[in-house]
Amino acid sequence: MDGSTISRFPRLWQVPHTINSLDYKKVFKQDWEHLAYSLMFIGVDQLKKFSVDEVRHAVERLDVRQHVGTQYYERYVIATATLLVETGVLTQAELDQALGSHFKLANPAHAEGRAAITGRAPFEVGDRVVVRDEYVAGHIRMPAYVRGKQGVVLHRTSVKWPFPDAIGHGDTSAAHQPTYHVEFHSKDLWGDAADEGFVVVDLFESYLDPAEGRPAVNV
Numbered sequence: 022m023d024g025s026t027i028s029r030f031p032r033l034w035q036v037p038h039t040i041n042s043l044d045y046k047k048v049f050k051q052d053w054e055h056l057a058y059s060l061m062f063i064g065v066d067q068l069k070k071f072s073v074d075e076v077r078h079a080v081e082r083l084d085v086r087q088h089v090g091t092q093y094y095e096r097y098v099i100a101t102a103t104l105l106v107e108t109g110v111l112t113q114a115e116l117d118q119a120l121g122s123h124f125k126l127a128n129p130a131h132a133e134g135r136a137a138i139t140g141r142a143p144f145e146v147g148d149r150v151v152v153r154d155e156y157v158a159g160h161i162r163m164p165a166y167v168r169g170k171q172g173v174v175l176h177r178t179s180v181k182w183p184f185p186d187a188i189g190h191g192d193t194s195a196a197h198q199p200t201y202h203v204e205f206h207s208k209d210l211w212g213d214a215a216d217e218g219f220v221v222v223d224l225f226e227s228y229l230d231p232a233e234g235r236p237a238v239n240v
Contacts, residue, residue, distance in 0.1 A: 049094075057097035064101055070108040074189035078160035079103045082127035103127040132159030134190030137198055138227040144201055148174045149232040152203075152224065160189030163228045166210055167203075171232050175221060176202040184227060198226040 049055050064070050079100035080088075088096065103126040105111040116124035135157060144150055154169035155161075162185040178199045187195035200223050207215045 054094040057094040057101070060101045060105075061097060064105055064108075064110070068110060070110060071104045071191070072183070072188050074160060074162070074183070074185045075104060075191060076100050077162075077185075078130070078189040079127045081160060082130060084125070084128060087125060099125070100127055130159070130190065132157070132190070134159045134192055135186050136192075137184035137187060137196040137225075139196050141226075143177060143199065143226065144174050144229060144231070146174055146176060150174060150201070150203060150229040151232040153228055153230055155228075157186065159186065161186055162189075163224060164222065167205060167222055167224070170205055170209055172203040172205040172209075172222075174201050175204050182225075184225060186227075200225050201229065203229070 061073070061076050065073055065076070076097065077100075080096045082103070083091075083096060083099060087099070091099070102111070102116060102124065106113055106116070106126060113124070113126070116126075149171060150173070151171045152163065152167045152169060155163075156168075178201075181197035181199050183193075183195040184198055202221050203224050205220045205222065207218045207220055210220060
């Protein structure tokens with residue numbers, strides 16, 4: 022690939038700063054920040070080279086010092102650039118030339134991902150569930166603070182999405198699953214010192230198991 026790759030999208034740098042007369046400034050603090058999402062969706066929607074979950078995984082692959090030393094949107098620019106190089110759209114040399122110095126990409130992936138759990142009956146509203154207490158080497162869309170915790174299903178989505186632990190590693194055959202809005206008591210998550218209240222977390226079906234014999238008390 023020659024050095025004209027970036028020039029294929031000349032209008033990318035001219036994205037207007039308003040949408041339906043609403044000012045971008047309430048979302049983006051600096052003018053360049055919208056480029057993070059613009060670049061991501063060029064790769065996802067226009068070029069169809071990778072998925073949003075792969076971008077999230079690439080963010081997770083940033084070197085620790087690079088992660089803490091960059092802003093939110095910088096991480097997404099680096100993650101997207103990494104995937105554009107890994108899929109052959111750009112080269113490291115092209116990025117280095119555009120930057121004028123070495124463009125540090127995310128680290129290579131060291132895990133292959135995992136398949137979804139399939140063949141189980143879906144959960145219903147009011148079911149009491151427990152989040153699987155799992156630690157995986159690759160991408161996962163489950164916050165650590167709910168691992169092993171019990172909650173109650175408030176809603177099951179009618180739409181199904183590719184399981185992130187698989188599609189986040191480029192597995193386009195990933196099983197599609199609904200997600201569940203699961204309500205947790207704040208004290209169950211963070212102990213008795215936590216304020217009274219509830220937290221609702223959106224979780225994929227494969228992250229959940231039935232909490233057998235435990236009545237739903239939050240609905």
